[in-house]
Amino acid sequence: MDVSLKSFHSKAVLTGIGFTALLAFLSFELAKLPGISNVGPLAVGILIAMVYRHFLGYPSTIHEGIQFSAKKLLRLAIILFGLKLDIHVIYQEGLPLLLKDIMVIPFSIGLMMLLARAFKADYSLSLLIGIGTGVCGASAIAAVSPILKVKEKDTALSVAIISVIGTIFAIGYTILRPLLPINIEAYGIWAGLSLHEIGHVALAGTPAGEAGLGMALLAKLGRVFLLVPLSLLLVWIMKKRSKESSTQQVVFPWFLLGFVAMSLFGSFVNGRLIQISANVLDGISTLTTFILTMAMVGLGLSVSVSDLRTRAFKPMVLLILTSLLLSLTTYLIL
Template sequence: MTTQTEDTLTLATASSNGTAAQASPFRLKLAGIGFTFAIALMGYGLYRLPGFDHVGQLASAIIIAVVYRQLWGYPESLRAGIQFSAKRLLRLAIILFGLKLNMDVIFHQGLGLLVRDAGTITFSILMTLLIAKLIKADQSLSLLLGIGTGVCGAAAVAAVSPILNAKEEDTALGVGIIALLGTVFAVGYTIIRPFVHLTGIQYGIWSGISLHEIAHVALAAAPAGQDALAIALLAKLGRVFLLIPLSFILMYWMKRKNNIQTGSKIDFPWFLIGFIVMSFLGSYVLGKSVVVPPNAMDGVSTLTTFILTMAMVGLGLNVSLNDLRTKALRPLAAMTVTSLLLSLLTWLSL
C-alpha cells in the first residue's frame, strides 16, 4: 500500500511540474483523483497515530493537504481530478452517509429529543451569526460553522456548502475548525463529567444534543456506560435527521435571496434526494426485507468515510494559511462562544 501511495504521489508531482504536459486530460484527471486518494491514505495513517486519533481522519487529511499547498503550491495540471474529488465525490459521500441514519429508531424512540435537537440547531446558527456580526467576522464561514455546530459537524458543512454556494476554501476551513474544536469539547466533557452531577442518561442526552460530530458524541458518552452512549447517539441522530428539512429551508432562503439581489437561480441539490433515499433504504429495506451481513455495512461505512476524506483533501488544497490567519480567527471565536453557551444552556435544561 505504501508503494501504491508513493507511485501516485510521484505521478502527481511529475504532472504538476510539467513533465506530463503531453498526457491526455483523462489521464491527468485520473492522476488528480489518485493524488487525493494518496493524501487521504496518508491522512488515515496519521489518524491512527496517538493524539491524532482524537482529531479525526478528515481533519488529519486536511492538515496534510494544507501543508502540501503551502510547501509546493496547488498542482494546477491535476486540477480537474482534484475538483472531481472535491465536488463529485463529496456528493457521493453525502448520499452514502444517509445509510447511517436510522429513521425508524428516530420516529419511534427519538421524537421527544427532536424538539431539543431543533432548539440546538436554531440556537447554534443564530447565535454564531449574531456573534460574528458583532465582532465583524466573515459571515459565510460563520454560517457554515453555525450549521456544523448545530447539526452534525463536517457532514453538515459538506452537505449545505453546495446549497449556500460556499467557497471550497470556506468549506475546508469549516470542516477543520469543527473537527478540532469538537475534539477539545468532547475531551473536556469526559474530564468534567464527575463534577456536573448528572445521571448517566442525562449526561448522554447532554452529550448528544450539544456536541458537534457523531464521533465526538461517542467519545464523550462512552465512559458513562452503554445506556448513556445509546441515548446520546439517538439524540445526535435526531440532529442528523433534521439536516434534511434544514437543507430545504436553506435552499428556499437562497432562492429568495438570489431572486431579490440578482434574479438568478440555484441548482437543486439532487444529492439530497439520494441522501433521503439511502436513509429510507438503510432504515426499512437493508437488514429487514434484504438481509445484509453486518461486515458489509461496516465496509460501506468505512468506504463512505474514505470517499469523504478524499473530498476533504480536494477542498484542503484550496486553503491558504494567510487566509486562515486573516479570515478564520473571528469565526472560530464566534463558534467557540456559541459552543460554550450551548453546552451551558443544555446542561441547565436537564
C-alpha cells in the same frame, strides 16, 4: 478536442483523484496515532492538504481530478452517509429528544451569526460553522456548501475549525463526566444535543457505557435527521434571494434525495426485505469516511495558510463561545 488532448485530460483527472486518495490514506493512518485519533481523518486530511500547498504549491496540472474529488465525491459521500441515519429508532424512541434537537439548530446558527455581526467576523465562515455546530459538523457543512454557493476554501476552513474545536470539547466532556451530578443517560443526552459531530459524540459518550453512549447517539441522530429540512429551507431562501438580486438560479441539491433514499433503505428495507451483514455495513461506513476524506483533501488544497491568520481567527473564537453557551443551555434543559 483531439484524441491526444482527451487522453491528457483523462490522465489529469485520474491522477488528481489518485492524489487525493493517497493523501486520504495518509490521513487515515496518521489518525490512528494516539492523540491524533481524537481529531479524526477529515481534519487531518485538510491540514495535510494545506501544508502540502503551503510548502509545495497547488498541483495545477491535476486540477480537474482534485475538483472531482472535492465536488463529485463529496456528494457521493453525503449520499452514503444516509445509511448512518436510522429513522425507525428516532421515531420509536427519540421524538421527545427531537424537539430539543430542533431547538439546538436555530440557537447555534442564530447565536453564531449574532456574534459574527457584533465582532465583524467573516460572514461565510461564521454561517458554515454555525450550521456545523447546530447539525452534524463537517457532514452538515459539506451538505449545505453547494446550496449556499460558498467558496471551496471557506468549506475547508470551516471543517478544519469545527473538527479541531469539537474534539477539544469532546475530551472536555469526558473529563467533566465523573464530576457532574447527573446519571449516565442524562449525560449521554447532553453530549448528543451539544457536541458537533457523530465522532465527537461517540468519543464523549463511550466512557458512560452502553446506556450513555446509546442515548448520546440517539440525540445526535435527531440532529442529523434535521439536516434534510434545513437544507430544503436554505434552498428556498437562496432561490428567493436569487430572484430578488439577480438572474442566477439555485440548483436543487439532488444528492440530498440520495441521502434520504439511503436513510430509508437502511431504516426500513435492510433487515426486512433483505439482510446486509454488519461487516458489510461497517465496510460501507469506512468507505464513506474515506471518500469524504478525499473530498476534504481536495478542499484543503484550495486553502492558503494566510486565510487562517486573516479570516479564521475570529470565527474560531466565536465557535468556542457559541459551543460553551450551547453546552450550558442544553445542560440546563436536561
